[in-house]
Amino acid sequence: MIIKDIMVRDVIVTSPSSTISDALQKMERNRIRHLPVVNDNKEIVGIISDRDLRDASPSIFDKKSEGHLDLPIEKIMITDVLTAFAGDFVEDAANTMTENQISCLPIEDNGKIIGIITETDLLYTLVKLTGADLPSSRLEVEVENKSGMLSNVAQIIKEHNINIHSALVYPATNISKKILVFRVQAMDIRPLTQAIISSGYRVLWPSNLEMNI
């Protein structure tokens, strides 16, 4: 999955000469926490966050001060902006964000802004990747950490004529194991679950079989 698939295209931006007070209002109105700053050619020249703006606002303990609300954005904006490209992998962008402890990345094309991604977009992508948006049941299987396991379990699912909606493979806490999480398009997965257990795998969910009722 690449950035182009998940980025927000209608980016709300501000200009270097706008005031801090304008920018604050714009963020509140749109319920956003970051504003890329672009010049007349849509080139990214800076970025500000709600935190940068709050730092420049008058303190609630100091009623007399007017703060710096009338100053232009360019006085306080961050100018070494980290960006990503539309063709980058989503996981690389996520990595950039975690490493630099930032929560948004403007997407550029030749220096011009064409989109933006935020933590929220990445989390929503995670929801979609786990496949819980179409009629399906969750199936979680613990397997040995070795080659061929996903294929073996998938083969059993195929034998039951059930379509897989999504599949995740990740390491278990015990490094000799892996966890497979499927969303499968079936309501009654008991026959499938039984077949997987009979083939010697441990099914972590559904787990009601242990209740013996």
Added chain:
Amino acid sequence: MKNEAAFIYSPEQLYYKFSDEHPFNQKRLLLTNDLLMEINALNKQMIFPARKATDEELLLIHDKDFIDAVKKASDGYQPSSYTTTFGIGTEDTPIFPKMHDAAAWLVGGTLSAVDLIFEHGYKHTLNLGGGLHHGFRGKASGFCIYNDSSIAIEYMRRKYKARVLYVDTDAHHGDGVQWAFYNDPNVCTLSLHESGRFLFPGTGNVNERGHGEGNGYSFNVPLEAFTEDESFLESYETTFREIVEYFQPDIILTQNGVDAHCYDPLTHLCGTMSIYQQIPKLAHELAHKYCEGRWIAVGGGGYDIWRVVPRAWSLIWLEMTGQTDLLENPIPKEWLKKWEKESPVPLPKTWFDNKDIYQKIPRKGEINIKNERTVIKALKPIYETLT
């Protein structure tokens, strides 16, 4: 005095049968009817026939291509593309002879339930053959082909301009009905179900609130796995009371899937029979308070057809007809004797279950708190308009 309630049943409803091994088994209709007859709560004069829904009626909700495919499949034509395109021929929803007719009869039963109220002056009607809430416009899903409730709601919208409140207490999310009216502000849906994290179909998250003009008219309460009676009922009563007051419907349609019972083999909720006494009781009360009594109840899921479904569905009819005093007697010996030979499990001899039918749930406190928070989140749009 004329009866206020009508019971809908036709033997054609039994033809909705995928295979002998399939968990969706309409024998539960026979078991329920027989139990009600045995305790003299139901007689032939109270039973009204279902009918077969016409193609025009099915088209109120479903796509023509889909209906045509179901008809062709009924005649044995089943290309593999039907599985992905129309959801038929899967392990869940296999093809069977005359499936179109059988599914159309279930829909017709719910349409009869509508007509008996709007044309013949009944206050409450019960079609236990209906409640197939997973059917989509162009696709079968989760044992459901045509969606009787969606069709009946659209039929009431067009024919009687009624504002409909749909309340779904099946353990699975009522996705088909929700999506059919997701943009419609005149149809409000409430579904309580086991969270999609654990159970099919996966949807029914609390933030699915409707779209466009319909925003704020779709409510979901995804309950934690292993939720018990008390928390289930508290969630049900709080949301139902708040939503009916907010929406002010002309009629209430309840989907009475009974698979939230701890015996149910497909789900992981831990209800006992007492939730199935309280669910219709509240619906009955609120129908009289807000809708001059207009209340349609349909069936739905329920896969322990011996121990759970007959008792739970009988409770709806007893509530509807004010015959709950009959619950003071045990389950009649004649009924037990007639069916025990066929039943793979011992049949219950009392109407209500002992608490010890399932093991103690270790995370009970945590489950209850999570459910309470979910209810508050689900009702947030209503609470916000009040303040």
